[in-house]
Amino acid sequence: MAGTLRPARTKQASEPGPDGRAELGLLQVIGADGAAAKTVEPELPVEDLQRMYRTMVLIRTLDERALKLQRAGRIGFYVSCLGQEAAQVGSAQAFEERDWIFPTYRDPAIALHRGIPVVELLRQCFGNARDRVRGRQMPVHYAFREIRFVSISSPIGTQLTQAVGVAHAARIRRDPVVVAAYCGDGATSSNDFHAGLNFAGVWKAPVVFLCVNNQWAISCPSAKQTASETYAAKAVAYGMPGVRVDGNDVLAVYRATKEAADRARRGEGPTLIEALTYRMGSHSSSDDAARYRPSEEWEAWKAKDPIDRFRRYLARRRAWSEDFEHEVVAGASAEVQAAIEEAEGTPVPAIETIFTDVYAEMPPHLREQLEELRRAEAAGRGEEEKGEFPL
Amino acid sequence: MAELTVLQAVTDALRTEMRRDDRVVVFGEDVGKNGGVFRATEGLQKEFGEERCFDTPLSECGIVGTAVGMALYGIRPVAEIQFLDFIYPAFDQIVSEAAKMRYRSGGEFTCPMVIRAPYGGGIRGGLYHSQSSEAYFCHTPGLKVVIPSTPADTKGLLLSSIRDEDPVIFLEPKRIYRTVKGEVPEGDHPVPLGKARLVREGSQVTLIAWGAMVPVCEKAAAEAAAKGIDCEILDLRTLVPLDEAALLESVRKTGRAVVVYEAPKTAGFGAEISAILAEKAIEVLEAPIVRVAGFDTPFPYTLENLYLPDARRVLAGIEKAVGF
Ligand SMILES: Cc1ncc(C[n+]2csc(CCOP(=O)(O)OP(=O)(O)O)c2C)c(N)n1
Numbered sequence: 001m002a003g004t005l006r007p008a009r010t011k012q013a014s015e016p017g018p019d020g021r022a023e024l025g026l027l028q029v030i031g032a033d034g035a036a037a038k039t040v041e042p043e044l045p046v047e048d049l050q051r052m053y054r055t056m057v058l059i060r061t062l063d064e065r066a067l068k069l070q071r072a073g074r075i076g077f078y079v080s081c082l083g084q085e086a087a088q089v090g091s092a093q094a095f096e097e098r099d100w101i102f103p104t105y106r107d108p109a110i111a112l113h114r115g116i117p118v119v120e121l122l123r124q125c126f127g128n129a130r131d132r133v134r135g136r137q138m139p140v141h142y143a144f145r146e147i148r149f150v151s152i153s154s155p156i157g158t159q160l161t162q163a164v165g166v167a168h169a170a171r172i173r174r175d176p177v178v179v180a181a182y183c184g185d186g187a188t189s190s191n192d193f194h195a196g197l198n199f200a201g202v203w204k205a206p207v208v209f210l211c212v213n214n215q216w217a218i219s220c221p222s223a224k225q226t227a228s229e230t231y232a233a234k235a236v237a238y239g240m241p242g243v244r245v246d247g248n249d250v251l252a253v254y255r256a257t258k259e260a261a262d263r264a265r266r267g268e269g270p271t272l273i274e275a276l277t278y279r280m281g282s283h284s285s286s287d288d289a290a291r292y293r294p295s296e297e298w299e300a301w302k303a304k305d306p307i308d309r310f311r312r313y314l315a316r317r318r319a320w321s322e323d324f325e326h327e328v329v330a331g332a333s334a335e336v337q338a339a340i341e342e343a344e345g346t347p348v349p350a351i352e353t354i355f356t357d358v359y360a361e362m363p364p365h366l367r368e369q370l371e372e373l374r375r376a377e378a379a380g381r382g383e384e385e386k387g388e389f390p391l
Numbered sequence: 392m393a394e395l396t397v398l399q400a401v402t403d404a405l406r407t408e409m410r411r412d413d414r415v416v417v418f419g420e421d422v423g424k425n426g427g428v429f430r431a432t433e434g435l436q437k438e439f440g441e442e443r444c445f446d447t448p449l450s451e452c453g454i455v456g457t458a459v460g461m462a463l464y465g466i467r468p469v470a471e472i473q474f475l476d477f478i479y480p481a482f483d484q485i486v487s488e489a490a491k492m493r494y495r496s497g498g499e500f501t502c503p504m505v506i507r508a509p510y511g512g513g514i515r516g517g518l519y520h521s522q523s524s525e526a527y528f529c530h531t532p533g534l535k536v537v538i539p540s541t542p543a544d545t546k547g548l549l550l551s552s553i554r555d556e557d558p559v560i561f562l563e564p565k566r567i568y569r570t571v572k573g574e575v576p577e578g579d580h581p582v583p584l585g586k587a588r589l590v591r592e593g594s595q596v597t598l599i600a601w602g603a604m605v606p607v608c609e610k611a612a613a614e615a616a617a618k619g620i621d622c623e624i625l626d627l628r629t630l631v632p633l634d635e636a637a638l639l640e641s642v643r644k645t646g647r648a649v650v651v652y653e654a655p656k657t658a659g660f661g662a663e664i665s666a667i668l669a670e671k672a673i674e675v676l677e678a679p680i681v682r683v684a685g686f687d688t689p690f691p692y693t694l695e696n697l698y699l700p701d702a703r704r705v706l707a708g709i710e711k712a713v714g715f
């Protein structure tokens with residue numbers, strides 16, 4: 001597969017043209033009409049392609065329902081990844097089970113694609129007693145040990161150095177593990193982006209950095225985020241290849257990621273991939289993109305929807321039919337509906353979860369504070385406060 | 392038993408633990424071939440190779456961020472920050488990441504790791520090679536904060552810190568790195584975290600200190616004894632989790648407390664000690680709690696000896712408490 005990726009330094013336009021044709025330096029596989037460029041089309045079995053499609057539909061179904069739950073006040077906050085499904089699923093497909101994932105809050109489809117059921121995500125969003133993270137984090141901050149999907153943090157960029165640490169440790173232990181380090185375009189301005197890529201370059205760490213460039217960091221457009229021509233170009237300074245792919249083209253993302261992961265596994269070091277896409281929704285349920293974003297931009301990107309594009313490809317490959325579509329959509333709705341019912345019906349976490357997991361063993365001062373709270377609770381519970389998240 | 396300095400005890404602990412547990416790795420700026428700017432990692436790269444003791448690029452954010460990753464993966468990182476004054480670029484990784492990983496992931500992911508840093512004044516280091524910023528870390532749930540004051544404790548506490556299941560900030564009083572010597576048991580002798588050390592028994596006033604202030608208190612106690620005042624000295628050793636039982640027991644006995652710390656006075660860890668005593672032992676206090684601390688200024692260069700609490704200032708504090 002080597003050799004199909006183009007260098008990051010190429011001068012290029014900011015986005016693919018309206019006909020879906022690849023602009024300079026932007027790797028594309030699926031054209032707007034669903035036809036694949038044969039020279040770069042990856043060899044994936046139909047079952048894998050269909051599974052990728054299912055995950056993309058599932059996350060879109062969940063996003064739509066979860067935003068409504070938030071609007072109705074049933075969950076406190078939500079972050080949708082509308083329009084970015086291909087960037088997540090295409091890359092997730094390229095990693096192996098033993099690989100580690102450092103996601104951002106906008107990458108839940110990776111967890112789904114690695115086998116986490118929707119109900120696990122919703123338990124977290126409801127912060128209930130069955131939530132893995134015990135109701136301690138705002139919605140969408142998931143953590144799943146069994147798929148090596150590392151706990152999501154709110155501070156932007158912090159996962160990037162950590163990913164390099166995991167990769168370095170794996171190499172010391174002689175484990176053939178590759179680490180996926182996701183970040184947004186805004187995160188490329190963070191300390192950890194620079195430190196992480198620099199350490200990875202120096203240590204030749206087996207990391208694939210995936211910058212999902214949705215062109216906005218809340219209300220900050222890329223033009224105000226960086227003076228670099230592209231985000232991928234930043235790789236050059238760290239001594240690693242930088243690759244730019246069409247982030248709405250699930251097979252292009254898969255191909256670039258697979259090449260980078262293979263390269264890392266062979267001991268050839270890290271790669272930075274920039275997946276160009278667009279944040280179709282507001283930043284979060286607390287944000288209103290209409291305040292700062294021109295609607296024409298949104299219209300243009302709507303025409304490039306990653307799920308529509310992939311569907312056209314599958315149809316051309318005879319891997320899609322109306323019946324299949326119906327089954328996938330109905331299945332996703334049913335799973336999400338059942339998950340909401342379970343998650344909403346589960347009680348809040350026990351009081352001691354405020355104090356457990358601060359340390360491996362609860363030290364005396366926390367035990368004392370827990371007892372204090374228990375006594376106060378026994379004397380009468382205070383008014384429940386409604387959560388507001390100005391993010 | 393061997394007679395070691397505090398600094399040699401650090402090296403001894405690292406070597407001992409690296410021999411015992413092949414998951415332990417030591418890294419930071421200049422720690423490899425050079426053995427660290429204070430020589431705390433002297434000889435480790437030679438004995439254990441470049442995979443177990445290695446240099447990093449010059450980025451504290453990177454050092455601690457990668458340490459978090461290594462801990463997540465299951466090896467045991469011991470990261471050196473060259474001076475505590477330079478830890479601030481890593482503050483986010485320490486406070487937002489290492490400290491909160493277990494909690495925020497419901498125990499799915501944990502961060503057993505040690506960050507070692509020389510701290511404190513007394514070496515003519517000026518503003519940026521002298522700070523005692525332990526309180527920032529004590530204020531962060533999820534971290535343990537350990538500060539030894541003797542060679543034996545340095546070794547024993549560092550062994551326990553590396554074995555601990557949670558992130559430990561291990562602060563080394565660089566002022567006494569080479570000046571304080573003592574017997575250190577050979578081999579594997581961990582000292583448990585969370586236990587204070589009774590340095591000197593006394594009946595009239597308890598001096599509470601940690602790190603390089605412990606020998607200062609010993610000197611002050613000797614001078615006080617000459618004046619007929621009987622001081623007890625408690626070396627906290629671990630600030631978080633604090634050995635509150637030992638603190639309260641001592642002050643209940645003496646009825647007076649002088650807290651000595653070299654950090655700026657306001658909101659320093661001594662303020663927390665004072666608050667605990669006021670909350671839980673006010674009925675036994677025969678005098679106001681006295682704080683002898685650094686001033687609420689940046690750390691000065693030429694006049695550092697006036698800034699740092701010395702035996703004279705501690706003695707004045709003792710007399711204030713006893714003479715109330
Ligand atoms: C260190 C830090 N600063 C500010 C914020 C507030 N904040 C949350 S998301 C965000 C924008 C992030 O943009 P980007 O990295 O492009 O990711 P995207 O949201 O577009 O997926 C900001 C400023 C934060 N979470 N962390």
Ligand SMILES: [Mg+2]
Nearest residue numbers: 184185216217
């Ligand atoms: Mg963005």
